[in-house]
Amino acid sequence: MNIIEVQNLTYSYPGAEEPVLQNLSLEIEKGDFVAIVGNNGCGKSTLCKTFNGLIPHFITGDFEGKVTVDGLDTRKADVGTLASRAGYVYQDFENQIVRPTVLDDASYACMNYAMEDYRERGREALSLCGLEGREDDYIWQLSGGQTHLLALAGAVSLRPEVLILDEPIAQLDPGHADRIYGVLRELNEKYGKTIIVIEHHTEYIADYCRHVVLMKDGKVRWKLPAREALSRVDELRECNIFPPQVTAAARKLLEKGVSLPDGPFPTTVEEGRRYFAGLSWNGEASVFQKKEEDGRSHEQKPAAVEFRDVTMSFRSVKGEDRIVFDGLNLKVNRGEKIALIGSNGAGKSTLMKLMVGLLKPLKGDIWLDGENIRRKKTESLSQKISLVFQNPEEMFIKDSIEADIAFAMQARGVAHWQERTEQLLRQFRLTGLKNRDGRLLSGGQMRRASLAIGIALNPGILLLDEPTANLDMATRREIMEALEAMKDITETVMIATHDMQLVCEWAQRIVVLYQGRVVADGSRDEIFGNEEITRLVGIRSPEIFAMGRALDDRAYCYTVDEFAAAFAGGTKESGKVVGR
Amino acid sequence: MEMKVKKKLSENILDKFTIDFLRSQVLKNAYGNDDTVIARLDPRILIVWYLFLGLIPWFVNDVFFLMGCFLLVVVTTMLARVAGLVLFLFGIGVFSQTGYLFIATLLFGGDASAIAPLLTLTLKVACCSLASITVFSGLDPDRLSNGLMWFGCPERLSFSISYAYRILPMLMEEFQNILLSFRLRGNPPQAQTFRGKVKYLAYQVKTIMHAFYPLMLNTAKRSRTTVEALEIKGYRLAATDKRVKKMRLASLKVTWDDLMFLAVSFLWISLSILISTIF
Numbered sequence: 001m002n003i004i005e006v007q008n009l010t011y012s013y014p015g016a017e018e019p020v021l022q023n024l025s026l027e028i029e030k031g032d033f034v035a036i037v038g039n040n041g042c043g044k045s046t047l048c049k050t051f052n053g054l055i056p057h058f059i060t061g062d063f064e065g066k067v068t069v070d071g072l073d074t075r076k077a078d079v080g081t082l083a084s085r086a087g088y089v090y091q092d093f094e095n096q097i098v099r100p101t102v103l104d105d106a107s108y109a110c111m112n113y114a115m116e117d118y119r120e121r122g123r124e125a126l127s128l129c130g131l132e133g134r135e136d137d138y139i140w141q142l143s144g145g146q147t148h149l150l151a152l153a154g155a156v157s158l159r160p161e162v163l164i165l166d167e168p169i170a171q172l173d174p175g176h177a178d179r180i181y182g183v184l185r186e187l188n189e190k191y192g193k194t195i196i197v198i199e200h201h202t203e204y205i206a207d208y209c210r211h212v213v214l215m216k217d218g219k220v221r222w223k224l225p226a227r228e229a230l231s232r233v234d235e236l237r238e239c240n241i242f243p244p245q246v247t248a249a250a251r252k253l254l255e256k257g258v259s260l261p262d263g264p265f266p267t268t269v270e271e272g273r274r275y276f277a278g279l280s281w282n283g284e285a286s287v288f289q290k291k292e293e294d295g296r297s298h299e300q301k302p303a304a305v306e307f308r309d310v311t312m313s314f315r316s317v318k319g320e321d322r323i324v325f326d327g328l329n330l331k332v333n334r335g336e337k338i339a340l341i342g343s344n345g346a347g348k349s350t351l352m353k354l355m356v357g358l359l360k361p362l363k364g365d366i367w368l369d370g371e372n373i374r375r376k377k378t379e380s381l382s383q384k385i386s387l388v389f390q391n392p393e394e395m396f397i398k399d400s401i402e403a404d405i406a407f408a409m410q411a412r413g414v415a416h417w418q419e420r421t422e423q424l425l426r427q428f429r430l431t432g433l434k435n436r437d438g439r440l441l442s443g444g445q446m447r448r449a450s451l452a453i454g455i456a457l458n459p460g461i462l463l464l465d466e467p468t469a470n471l472d473m474a475t476r477r478e479i480m481e482a483l484e485a486m487k488d489i490t491e492t493v494m495i496a497t498h499d500m501q502l503v504c505e506w507a508q509r510i511v512v513l514y515q516g517r518v519v520a521d522g523s524r525d526e527i528f529g530n531e532e533i534t535r536l537v538g539i540r541s542p543e544i545f546a547m548g549r550a551l552d553d554r555a556y557c558y559t560v561d562e563f564a565a566a567f568a569g570g571t572k573e574s575g576k577v578v579g580r
Numbered sequence: 581m582e583m584k585v586k587k588k589l590s591e592n593i594l595d596k597f598t599i600d601f602l603r604s605q606v607l608k609n610a611y612g613n614d615d616t617v618i619a620r621l622d623p624r625i626l627i628v629w630y631l632f633l634g635l636i637p638w639f640v641n642d643v644f645f646l647m648g649c650f651l652l653v654v655v656t657t658m659l660a661r662v663a664g665l666v667l668f669l670f671g672i673g674v675f676s677q678t679g680y681l682f683i684a685t686l687l688f689g690g691d692a693s694a695i696a697p698l699l700t701l702t703l704k705v706a707c708c709s710l711a712s713i714t715v716f717s718g719l720d721p722d723r724l725s726n727g728l729m730w731f732g733c734p735e736r737l738s739f740s741i742s743y744a745y746r747i748l749p750m751l752m753e754e755f756q757n758i759l760l761s762f763r764l765r766g767n768p769p770q771a772q773t774f775r776g777k778v779k780y781l782a783y784q785v786k787t788i789m790h791a792f793y794p795l796m797l798n799t800a801k802r803s804r805t806t807v808e809a810l811e812i813k814g815y816r817l818a819a820t821d822k823r824v825k826k827m828r829l830a831s832l833k834v835t836w837d838d839l840m841f842l843a844v845s846f847l848w849i850s851l852s853i854l855i856s857t858i859f
Binding site (some may be wrong): 014079090094099100114117316382389395457 | 600607616721722743746747761764765793794803
């Protein structure tokens with residue numbers, strides 16, 4: 001039985017010339033777990049908003065065609081009725097929470113629709129979403145992941161058959177992401193809910209979803225079972241979606257002429273274990289890959305930044321102050337590319353704010369280029385060190401990106417600041433957009449602009465907080481290219497991130513923060529090869545790394561290319577599939 | 581030695597008075613004291629109590645009675661565990677109302693006899709302010725808005741109160757981050773000399789004003805989702821639905837504690853009236 005049916009839907013936003021959705025048809029079966037994928041701006045969110053009646057009831061515009069949800073024509077039902085059929089969780093879920101306490105927010109919709117048992121429904125929804133015991137907490141006491149679960153509970157409380165989630169894990173660390181998907185799986189399997197996610201983390205699609213819908217230019221290109229869908233590597237790439245690394249590796253090996261079993265490519269490590277079973281590790285290739293890392297040394301280069309016994313705490317609303325760091329010691333050497341990893345709330349952003357002097361440590365000292373910065377003002381450090389915030393909106397303080405880029409140079413009377421601004425605009429391909437307000441740009445443009453702002457003063461040290469969060473493949477590549485282009489100016493770069501692919505491709509040194517301590521500090525091999533650490537901190541190593549090690553314990557591959565090089569050489573028993 | 585302490589003190593105050601501090605104080609004030617005696621009282625009882633202590637003192641000039649009211653609200657303010665910043669602002673407020681008059685009187689040759697009339701006025705102001713502080717900061721915003729709704733205030737007003745408290749921490753965080761952006765990239769004047777200090781202050785004020793523009797735009801961007809979410813959650817529908825109002829107010833209950841609170845307040849006020857008639 002189909003729970004959602006879309007027939008020949010064409011929709012354009014009020015005032016827009018081009019329709020966002022063009023003659024789109026789609027059927028979704030009851031009880032399915034579907035991922036909708038597609039590049040930025042292809043109409044995924046718009047489509048999902050037609051399922052709960054926000055379009056056309058709340059957001060008007062030209063609406064042609066028909067959408068039925070659970071047998072109801074969305075044009076004929078009102079938003080309230082539809083909300084109890086299809087629940088929606090936004091990408092910026094924290095703005096969806098309108099009440100101060102947890103139970104209150106979870107039951108708010110039920111109360112508004114005058115359901116007598118609204119409290120029980122709220123409680124039930126909270127327990128389904130794994131928030132039992134947090135009923136009386138205030139919403140700001142929740143972590144990012146828990147806040148997302150609360151937004152989900154708010155939708156679940158109306159007992160809808162369909163749950164729609166827009167990029168549920170974009171801002172979360174892997175531990176929280178797994179938890180969200182765990183809850184979704186339970187809602188799907190145990191309670192028979194139909195789940196629709198807009199998602200571009202294909203590893204999660206491979207692990208949890210049953211079907212994939214690919215959208216392009218306002219149309220549904222196809223809807224296929226997940227494994228088959230993810231095997232279509234070229235089509236996904238064309239739409240700026242990273243296929244799972246394991247799948248991409250199979251594709252790469254095939255290109256290299258390695259004989260592999262017929263049928264769809266593997267999409268998870270488990271499937272890969274069987275699929276690649278015929279391959280054997282060709283040790284030399286990997287040794288070759290590792291050479292550059294061995295040349296690295298901590299001691300010789302002078303320190304750019306040094307933390308000496310730094311203690312830092314924040315006031316909390318109730319009770320004791322929250323201690324973020326207790327006697328932290330860390331040395332960042334000149335010329336290093338450091339990735340700072342750890343779960344949400346481990347202190348990554350705090351560490352960066354301490355380095356630029358925006359926060360002052362409670363105890364201990366921070367040295368920058370051989371100077372103690374305790375008595376220094378942030379403003380006087382900004383020619384040496386710069387920080388790009390996680391949220392680019394917070395970096396736009398003027399009304400055009402040109403003015404934003406020029407701001408710091410103008411304030412310091414830097415010579416030729418006009419030329420330099422122009423050059424930066426060119427370098428980051430923003431010249432055509434220079435008069436626009438930063439907030440109105442697309443995600444990728446916003447990131448580029450924030451980078452340009454960050455390096456305007458030619459800082460020797462650059463700190464980036466989550467530079468690749470929420471980006472699709474094309475935009476992410478752009479950011480990587482921009483980082484590469486800045487190499488000559490910024491000698492030392494530190495990136496705080498959950499993006500392990502970025503870590504593996506880019507970083508020379510990895511610093512792992514856990515509960516305010518540096519629990520590990522070293523090369524990729526030292527971090528990802530250390531199971532104790534990955535388990536303790538909840539690091540989800542890149543899939544390709546897990547794949548390599550699943551095939552051969554000695555294989556340390558961090559990118560698809562490395563994997564292909566390491567396993568392309570030899571095949572055991574000439575390519576036949578051998579089960580283990 | 582004294583200089584050193586003074587210097588340390590002034591540094592300390594400046595250090596502490598940041599947006600972060602403001603944010604934590606606002607949060608503390610709104611939500612940090614939900615386990616106090618005052619917070620557990622029925623909001624309707626407290627509103628009635630407040631109407632008495634916030635209005636009556638204005639019409640009475642008897643020092644004993646005013647003193648009685650004042651002591652009562654001091655006790656309730658202590659019970660409500662009000663955040664330090666609010667009390668500090670209260671202190672400044674009272675001084676700016678009357679305290680400076682006393683100093684002026686002394687300077688221009690007045691003597692202690694000026695105290696009596698000033699004391700009455702000060703007590704009135706203090707009594708009303710502390711009563712307001714007890715109610716508005718001791719009660720959690722949500723209970724307060726429920727109480728107001730019971731007295732017939734429109735649903736939109738009561739929603740706004742609780743929603744304002746919901747987004748206030750978010751707004752302040754956003755504001756703080758924008759100010760950080762200004763600090764990262766701006767270049768304030770040197771603050772060594774007196775002139776420099778004045779300039780520095782002017783620069784800071786200007787920065788705060790400039791920060792409002794991005795704050796407004798960022799907030800507008802966020803509120804798009806909020807508006808849609810409210811629609812889905814039936815907010816518009818509920819505003820006109822009588823049943824919803826009844827359901828919300830069903831959570832209000834007058835208990836023995838409320839009656840005790842009223843009785844104690846009543847006894848105390850009666851006692852002070854009694855004393856004032858005796859003298």
